[in-house]
Amino acid sequence: QKVTNTLAELGEKTLKPDANIIKLPNISASVAQLKAAITELQAKGFKIPDYPESVKTDEEKDIRARYNRCIGSAVNPVLREGNSDRRAPKAVKEFAKKNPHxxxxxxxxxxxxxxxxxxxxFYHGEKSMTLDRARDVKMELITTSGNTIVLKPKVSLKDREVIDSMFxxxxxxxxxxxxxxxxxxxxxxxxxxxxxxxxxxxxxxxxxxxxxxxxxxxxxxxxxxxxxxxxxxxxxxxxxxxxxxxxxxxxxxxxxxxxxxxxxxxxxxxxxxxxxxxxxxxxxxxxxxxxxxxxxxxxxxxxxxxxxxxxxxxxxxxxxxxxxxxxxxxxxxxxxxxxxDPTTMGTVPNVGLMAQQAEEYGSHDKTFEIPEAGVA
Known part of the structure; x- marks a missing residue:
């Protein structure tokens, strides 16, 4: 019941200079949608585990970590290795003008x-700095009770990279x-x-x-x-x-x-x-x-x-x-x-360079719900 990892294949293609990838509208999945998909696959005979609501064992942690890769827009960080060019093609724009909603x-x-x-x-609690050299950072919470909770043991950063944090x-x-x-x-x-x-x-x-x-x-x-x-x-x-x-x-x-x-x-x-x-x-x-x-x-x-x-x-x-x-x-x-007026309105192309699995804040594995009071 194994299928090929087409997302990984797509990731390899993004590294090739001659690759031209057209992104169709895709679904950013929530936990509710993920659970519905799991139930549907199980009903069709796929032997996959339930999504664990709360995790205690290492096995449950592993299951949840695997499933969590599917949440949100899984394809976006992969595609963001290259340049992005979002624009309404002329024919589409003309059609919209002639047939306004x-x-x-x-x-x-x-x-x-x-x-x-x-x-x-988040906007009012933001701090950022540019790194003076390549270095590893770790993210931790020093609680008011004096404990240290490690949020992320290691993140490798490059020379001149910007690190930005907010809460x-x-x-x-x-x-x-x-x-x-x-x-x-x-x-x-x-x-x-x-x-x-x-x-x-x-x-x-x-x-x-x-x-x-x-x-x-x-x-x-x-x-x-x-x-x-x-x-x-x-x-x-x-x-x-x-x-x-x-x-x-x-x-x-x-x-x-x-x-x-x-x-x-x-x-x-x-x-x-x-x-x-x-x-x-x-x-x-x-x-x-x-x-x-x-x-x-x-x-x-x-x-x-x-x-x-x-x-x-x-x-x-x-x-x-x-x-x-x-x-x-x-x-x-x-x-x-x-x-x-859709018949006269212009359009805004969105062209930009994104790289190295760029993701919105609040969507990646460096966003945490803080369990108790302290300084992160």
């Missing part, structure tokens, strides 16, 4: 806006969520969360999970012991919670669902992914990906779907201040000048 009107009275952190996010404060993040949820509730604007949990496969599921837990805080506090016992992990979305409680007696399931529902009384309305099926923004972290969800919201005149199947103004929450501000600028532009 629908664009909703923008109102100057629109209450839609972007909310981001002003301190405590996001959990405390600041939770305070930010509390404030924004409260603001949306008070002002009557729908709440939505936009992250990129598929690509930022280490950091953003954590950022996503914290928002879900704050939104349903009372229910999570009441059932904390039970959720721990069931290993509920809403970093994988509310779908993880629903799947885990499905093993409980019906009366207990109903009680939990009632408690979750009760939270909505003092919470803002939540943006929907599928109003008809009752699937909210919190259902699964891969349902709303910021660089697809925000353009969709902008094309809809700054609106997203509510539970009643209507388009409504929305607070778009994205904790990180870096890309959040770009989207706010677009909203300002549309409110002032009206919707964009």
């Amino acid at each position: 629908s664009m909703a009107e923008w109102s100057q009275a629109s209450r839609s806006h972007v909310s981001h952190m002003h301190s405590g996010d 996001m404060s959990k405390k600041a993040l939770l305070e930010f969520y509390e404030k924004e949820i409260e603001d949306a509730h008070k002002t009557g604007v729908m709440f939505s969360l936009h992250v990129k949990a598929t690509m930022m496969k280490v950091s953003h599921p954590i950022v996503f999970g914290h928002c879900v837990r704050i939104f349903y805080k009372d229910a999570f506090e009441k059932h904390a012991a039970l959720f721990d016992e069931l290993r509920v992990n809403v970093n994988n979305g509310m779908v993880d919670l629903y799947n885990k409680i499905a093993t409980l007696p019906q009366s207990k399931q109903d009680e939990i669902k009632r408690d979750l529902h009760a939270c909505h009384e003092y919470r803002p309305e939540l943006a929907m992914v599928d109003s008809a099926k009752g699937i909210t923004n919190f259902h699964s972290p891969n349902d709303i990906i910021v660089d697809a969800s925000m353009p969709a919201m902008i094309r809809n005149g700054g609106k997203m779907w509510g539970a009643d199947g209507r388009l409504k103004d929305v607070k778009a929450v994205m904790p990180e201040s870096t890309f959040a501000r770009i989207y706010q600028e677009i909203i300002n532009f549309c409110k002032w000048h009206g919707a964009f």
